[in-house]
Amino acid sequence: MIKFFLMVNKQGQTRLSKYYEHVDINKRTLLETEVIKSCLSRSNEQCSFIEYKDFKLIYRQYAALFIVVGVNDTENEMAIYEFIHNFVEVLDEYFSRVSELDVSFFNTVFHGTWQAHSSPYQESIDEPPKICSALEPQQACFSPDSSFKGAASTTPIY
Amino acid sequence: MPGQRVFLHSRTLPVRMVAPSLKLQDLIEEIRGAKTQAQEREVIQKECAHIRASFRDGDPVHRHRQLAKLLYVHMLGYPAHFGQMECLKLIASSRFTDKRVGYLGAMLLLDERHDAHLLITNSIKNDLSQGIQPVQGLALCTLSTMGSAEMCRDLAPEVEKLLLQPSPYLRKKAILTAVHMIRKVPELSSVFLPPCVHLLHERHHGILLGTITLITELCERSPAALKHFRKVVPQLVQILRTLVTTGYSTEHSISGVSDPFLQVQILRLLRILGRNHEESSETMNDLLAQVATNTDTSRNAGNAVLFETVLTIMDIHSAAGLRVLAVNILGRFLLNSDRNIRYVALTSLLRLVQSDHSAVQRHRPTVVDCLQETDASLSRRALELSLALVNSSNVRAMMQELQAFLESCPPDLRADCASGILLAAERFAPTKRWHIDTILHVLTTAGTHVRDDAVANLTQLIGGAQELHAYSVRRLYNALAEDISQQPLVQVAAWCIGEYGDLLLEGNCEEIEPLQVDEEEVLALLEKVLQSHMSLPATRGYALTALMKLSTRLQGDNNRIRQVVSIYRSCLDVELQQRAVEYDTLFQKYDHMRAAILEKMPLVERDGPQADEEAKQSKEAAQLSEAAPAPTESQASQLLDLLDLLDRASGDAQHPPPLDPSPGGALVYLLDLPCAPPPPAPIPDLKVFEREGVQLNLSFIRPPENPALLLITITATNSSEGDVTNFICQAAVPKSLQLQLQAPSGNTVPARGGLPITQLFRILNPNKAPLRLKLRLTYNHFHQSVQEIFEVNNLPVESWQ
Secondary structure (H helix, E strand, O other): OEEEEEEEEOOOOEEEEEEOOOOOHHHHHHHHHHHHHHHHOOOOOOOOEEEEOOEEEEEEEEOOEEEEEEEOOOOOHHHHHHHHHHHHHHHHHHHOOOEHHHHHHOHHHHHHHHHHHEEOOEEOOOOHHHHHHHHHHHHHHHOOOOOOOOOOOOOEOO | OOOOOEEOOOOOOOOEEOOOOOOHHHHHHHHHHOOOHHHHHHHHHHHHHHHHHHHHHOOOOOHHHHHHHHHHHHHOOOOOHHHHHHHHHHHHOOOHHHHHHHHHHHHHHOOOOOHHHHHHHHHHHHHHOOOOHHHHHHHHHHHHHHOOHHHHHHHHHHHHHHOOOOOHHHHHHHHHHHHHHHHHOHHHHHHHHHHHHHHOOOOOHHHHHHHHHHHHHHHHHOHHHHHHHHHHHHHHHHHHHHHHHOOOOOOOEEOOEEOHHHHHHHHHHHHHHHOOOHHHHHHHHHHHHHHHHHOOOOOHHHHHHHHHHHHHHHHOOOOHHHHHHHHHHHHHHHHOOOHHHHHHHHHHHHHHOOOOHHHHHOOHHHHHHHOOOOOHHHHHHHHHHHHHHOOOOOHHHHHHHHHHHHHHOOHHHHHHHHHHHHHHHHHHOOOHHHHHHHHHHHHHHHHHHOOOHHHHHHHHHHHHOHHHHHHHHHHHHHHHHHOOOOHHHHHHHHHHHHHHHHHHHHOOOOOOOOOOOOHHHHHHHHHHHHHOOOOOHHHHHHHHHHHHHHHHHOOOOOHHHHHHHHHHHHOOOHHHHHHHHHHHHHHHOOHHHHHHHOOOOOOOOOOOHHHHHHHHHHHHHHHHHOOOOHHHHHHHHHHHHHHHHHHHOOOOOOOOOOOOOOOOHHHHHHHHOOOOOOOOOOOOOEEEEEEOOEEEEEEEEOOOOOOOEEEEEEEEEEOOOOOEEEEEEEEEOOOOOEEEEOOOOOOOEOOOOOOOEEEEEEEEOOOOOOOOOEEEEEEEEOOEEEEEEEEOOOOOHHHOO
16 A cells, blocks of 8 residues: 655655655654655665665656655555556656656646546556546646746756 | 735725735745745745735635645645645635645645544535536545545445446546545445445446455455455456457557556455465466466566566465466566566565475575675565575575675674574584584674674583584684674683683694694783773673683693782772682682682583573582581571570561671572472471460461572461450571561450461571571460460471471
């Protein structure tokens, strides 16, 4: 069972976090810093599964962003690994070449996508465009404001 | 203008202009612009103040925006509890934008612990029955994320209705909500069990996946459901078979595998259904073989499915051929270049090693290779698996590998590796010499990480291997000469040198090259250990004792040793000081006994440290008993003095005078140690006094855990016609015993067999001196005062021996 889902960048800033079990708010920041520390200390040749306290962490790196999923013992790690990639593919489809900037500015969208795409107990791989179309009516009020252009780079993360 | 409120009051009041509230994007911009943590905190605090004010004012138009900002701030780790009531208001509003943020807020901010969460139950109920799909979807999502037990119970019927809706979007969510409800309130399984079988017929993968998850949950929670769902095993097998055999389908394919997530989930359910059930397992056998062989393993998705298949094969009653297939698949995984796969393979092999030991043994070389991995997770797994694979035939080879690993492994694995090696060596050692060598090697490489009992084990082992004494003491001497920092090694070496110092100096040992060791060198080395600041107090103790033992083993004179011992008489460490003082006394006064005391240690049994101590000390006590006949004689003369004490007799304990310092007095504590006690036979009661119907009985108890203790209960009974009042009993014992009188139960024994008085005497008799007891009674009977003094005769021997 998935315990939490994090998107943290290399500097340790949390871009998105979703907890499926109650964790105190001050413990969350602690958890996130420790998790990102253990992920950053791994090199490219090491495997993507870490044991942390009583969770297993499965992480994938996309440019400067780490996506980390914490699970308990009963999950198939490789399926989760595949699932993270699937999620990123959906985002890519929705945002057309999604970047970290998109993640930080539209995290409410991300919450919605996450809900539509998955739940803590299942992974569903409806094809990305289908998910996006399901999102449309909900995201109407959050469409990217074209008048806004960030100074930061918008390098795609996928 | 949005976001601007202008209050126009009478002219006397100023016009108030409120700054437009920030949009979420603007807030994010500001936060990103903050250069330091303190700046960010400032920005956020300012904004939170605005948000709080806005909530207080109750502006409905921008509430959703304020809450969205609050949620962002919450995600960054700042407190946001004041937004909880706003979530409720937003959910209750009719605008979709409001509802959306409101539900999101409810999911993030509300949870079971706050009572406020129950308030949204009604809103959810209304939204669920509304019929607008996105709204219903939102409500279901929220319910599945944070629904508490009460909410689930209330809303279960609504969710069940939605399970049968035509729209797959809603049904998916409804099923997931059902899963959550089952977890919270297992009794609801009766509600959700019937639709499951029907839902399995769906084509839509999302619904299928949800249903399988729901069935998995139901089966895990209740054995009745498990039995019920065993009927659907053929159907599941069919679904999986279709998935595996149908060709490429654009909708559901991930890198060539058709919906791997659904496959994995079905396999997991099959595992639960097939566990411990022959029939279902048989139905699955073919399918599992098919999946295992047909899946494309070039990409991760295929490997994920294969992994799950292997797990399932391992758990159910599968055919032998299938199990071998599973192990071979894992073996193939081990050779894969992708580390993730190797990791899962090692984990699963560890689980398998108990049941299919021989099959896993075939892959031993690959496992051992994995020890060389740089990745910490992998090497840890490889270590555990290697230790599990050690058996009597491969122990030498494996130990070599493991010892090489020990030298190069990261520090956090060292302790595990060391203790693993020691355990394996203990179980499978082919020869004693190999065993000693192995332990020695572990101590030199990773001495600080071994467990505490390694020292004791090693000394016991060496002590037992008589033929290897010379060999071990030489090797330990060499190791010690090189390095005195590893404490366990130093302790063992010091002990050995002390015990077998004579063998060390003899010079000849066929198994190791001859080494001329000088007496002075040995003493110098032990002194170095004593003085080194790296040595623990325990190590120093070992070294000092070793020096003492050498005083009998070595030929030369003992001046140097005596000097060292007398230096330590004033050491600050109490333990060391005591030893030094005792050893010094041994030199000065009891030199004739030194050789006997410092003889070679007898071999101890291996049951445990407690037995060792008792055995050692009882043997030493036996050695000393011939040397100390005097103390008993001196005590015998004191026994006759006991009766003078009676005039002062009261309830206080009587203290024996200090014992004369007898030979071996410094070691007299050894004699005090309890030997293994004989089984306590019950000691017969004794009637000691009878006068005119008043009777006094003594009963004896010797508690087995403390043989020096004797408990005497006196019972005073009255069978006469008159009451006994003001009854007082006093007692005296020889000076070498200690007596304690406890308070009597009363002073009066009523006539004609009334309630007797009882009183407990505690007598401590550590020297097992013969027990003599004198009693003095005073009481009133028949209006007469009676006083009796007498010594108790015929005390049973068992009361003091």
